[in-house]
Amino acid sequence: MPRTVDREEQRRQIGAALLQLVSERGLDEVSVRTVAAATGRSPGAVQKYFRTKDEMLAFAAELAGERVERRMAGVDTALPPRRALRELILTTLPVDADRRAEATAQLAFAVHAAHHPRLAAIRRQVDRDVREALTAWLDSAGHGTDAAAVADAVIALSDGLALRMLYAPQEHEQLLVALERALDALIPASG
Amino acid sequence: MPRTVDREEQRRQIGAALLQLVSERGLDEVSVRTVAAATGRSPGAVQKYFRTKDEMLAFAAELAGERVERRMAGVDTALPPRRALRELILTTLPVDADRRAEATAQLAFAVHAAHHPRLAAIRRQVDRDVREALTAWLDSAGHGTDAAAVADAVIALSDGLALRMLYAPQEHEQLLVALERALDALIPASG
DNA sequence: TTTTTTGGAATACGGTCGTATTCTAAAAGC
DNA sequence: GCTTTTAGAATACGACCGTATTCCAAAAAA
Numbered sequence A, B: 001m002p003r004t005v006d007r008e009e010q011r012r013q014i015g016a017a018l019l020q021l022v023s024e025r026g027l028d029e030v031s032v033r034t035v036a037a038a039t040g041r042s043p044g045a046v047q048k049y050f051r052t053k054d055e056m057l058a059f060a061a062e063l064a065g066e067r068v069e070r071r072m073a074g075v076d077t078a079l080p081p082r083r084a085l086r087e088l089i090l091t092t093l094p095v096d097a098d099r100r101a102e103a104t105a106q107l108a109f110a111v112h113a114a115h116h117p118r119l120a121a122i123r124r125q126v127d128r129d130v131r132e133a134l135t136a137w138l139d140s141a142g143h144g145t146d147a148a149a150v151a152d153a154v155i156a157l158s159d160g161l162a163l164r165m166l167y168a169p170q171e172h173e174q175l176l177v178a179l180e181r182a183l184d185a186l187i188p189a190s191g
Numbered sequence C: 001t002t003t004t005t006t007g008g009a010a011t012a013c014g015g016t017c018g019t020a021t022t023c024t025a026a027a028a029g030c
Numbered sequence D: 001g002c003t004t005t006t007a008g009a010a011t012a013c014g015a016c017c018g019t020a021t022t023c024c025a026a027a028a029a030a
Helices: A007-025 A031-036 A045-049 A053-073 A081-090 A099-113 A117-142 A147-167 A170-184 B007-025 B032-038 B043-049 B052-074 B081-092 B097-113 B118-140 B148-166 B169-186
Strands: none
Touching: A007 A031, A007 A045, A007 A053, A007 A099, A007 B148, A031 A045, A031 A053, A031 A147, A053 A099, A053 A117, A081 A117, A081 A147, A081 A170, A099 A117, A099 B097, A099 B148, A117 A147, A117 B148, A147 A170, A147 B097, A147 B118, A147 B148, A170 B148, A170 B169, B007 B032, B007 B043, B007 B052, B007 B097, B032 B043, B032 B052, B052 B097, B052 B118, B081 B118, B081 B148, B081 B169, B097 B118, B097 B148, B118 B148, B148 B169
């Protein structure tokens, strides 16, 4: 058998380059050619790992979802829920270059998903996982009656803040104030 | 002088068709040609009203912003702020075909604005207007100390819910529950 | 060393894109 | 009625797109 290569690793590299490209230049600058160039490959090489552009996009969307779940798993669930939620959201918002890159890609995919069933399914799965985790955090701290509703509200709040930060970085601090205010309201300190 | 036409009205027609197209097929299906076809015009005719695609997009974004402001102006500000905010948000969320069309276009523009300074400026202006109006509503009802922060939180909440509804219409009712829960928390009934 | 299979580059195809240019027809002013 | 200006269609151009195909070099198995 001929020379072989860790195909999954190559796919991840390409997917990561795609996410980077989305964050820097926007989803509509993503093409097989631009992604290939971003990874120092030829377009033909990319085609060996993804048969279609769609497949490449879906893979990148799953990659982005995995990152969210990984960050979520890294939060200390022993913390009071208000602090745990705050910590998670602050790793999600575009507060520095890396976060911004990920948030940009994430939101671009979300909008794209409105007309793309496969991306929509991926997004829904991530949302479901996040919602379950947040609900569990809240439940375990005694916010029992409507923890799921609070979790959905927190997710929406986080996405909405991230979205606005993308095109209004000047309002960064102002929006962080709003975040604190909303968390205060949604998660009474009683815990 | 030759036959003349209400140019601004023509521009609005084209802009409206563009928004419809965004909501039905997504922003990356928008081209001079597809917009022209959607209005029953030739591409050349569209070029008479917008010198570039960019100019057409910016015009449509402003059109969408005007609609938001018009709906906002239509809310009875004499209502208790919780009810006024609820009313405004419910006219913003994609709860039926028309609202969905507008929300889709609005969010698509928002994400696009992350890499498009002109669209970003338009979005920021709309946000600023909405924020000021909401802050005034809250202030006038005695939620004085941090009304602006609450307004920002409400805007983020609304955008976040709308975004998720785009690709997860199944979760519609669940998200409306979250909306009520968040409003309860953010705007104490004392008002 | 030869064979076989893979990674990767190169090329080609039809299609769509944004935009500039050119043409036709109609309407307002003289 | 003729001229002038505009609305609108038609066409053309170069660029990029997704994808299929072809070719070549390299490495593992024989």
